Amino acid sequence: DGGITQSPKYLFRKEGQNVTLSCEQNLNHDAMYWYRQDPGQGLRLIYYSQIVNDFQKGDIAEGYSVSREKKESFPLTVTSAQKNPTAFYLCASSTPQAGTIYNEQFFGPGTRLTVL
Amino acid sequence: KQEVTQIPAALSVPEGENLVLNCSFTDSAIYNLQWFRQDPGKGLTSLLLIQSSQREQTSGRLNASLDKSSGRSTLYIAASQPGDSATYLCAVRLVSGGYNKLIFGAGTRLAVHP
Numbered sequence: 386d387g388g389i390t391q392s393p394k395y396l397f398r399k400e401g402q403n404v405t406l407s408c409e410q411n412l413n414h415d416a417m418y419w420y421r422q423d424p425g426q427g428l429r430l431i432y433y434s435q436i437v438n439d440f441q442k443g444d445i446a447e448g449y450s451v452s453r454e455k456k457e458s459f460p461l462t463v464t465s466a467q468k469n470p471t472a473f474y475l476c477a478s479s480t481p482q483a484g485t486i487y488n489e490q491f492f493g494p495g496t497r498l499t500v501l
Numbered sequence: 502k503q504e505v506t507q508i509p510a511a512l513s514v515p516e517g518e519n520l521v522l523n524c525s526f527t528d529s530a531i532y533n534l535q536w537f538r539q540d541p542g543k544g545l546t547s548l549l550l551i552q553s554s555q556r557e558q559t560s561g562r563l564n565a566s567l568d569k570s571s572g573r574s575t576l577y578i579a580a581s582q583p584g585d586s587a588t589y590l591c592a593v594r595l596v597s598g599g600y601n602k603l604i605f606g607a608g609t610r611l612a613v614h615p
Contacts, residue, residue, distance in 0.1 A: 420605075426607050427590065427592075427604075427606050491547065492546075493544050495544045
């Protein structure tokens, strides 16, 4: 089955630790995205990547880092510099912009991160 | 700056009712608009996508309309069922400098009771 997987489903972090959230897709999509969702708020874009070895900051990139070494994978690291990391994190992917009309984003099941 | 607002924030209806969820956006220069469903603790499932040149899209009991000039979209759910209970999110897609960015509303939390 084609889709997006995120792991782990739940993650607990102690203050001062860096943690990495995994996102893998087998949809052959070029673009991948990371969003953060807080209660009562819409999703906010953290980072996005249009192609391998390239990524751009979104609206709330401070305290986060990403890499895109493979087309299928876009891991997100939440660093100790992120002051309020407790949230629900969602990964998404989409077909490339060029040459397409229908570039719908597809989402993974999410990872809930809690800082202890 | 594009802002997306969804009204109401929460809605509780009896089974069988037809209902309308509203989404408004401040900048009409959108590429398309997408409606999603989110169950508690889960990811987003795409329901309907309307291109900026379209007026509406339909899928089963769902109908979404788009009035780009007035910055509004509505999601119409016919004959609601308890299984429709979820949070519904709308998002507008901006295209600038070759990237594709979604701006989300905060969602409408729908409860359909038997």
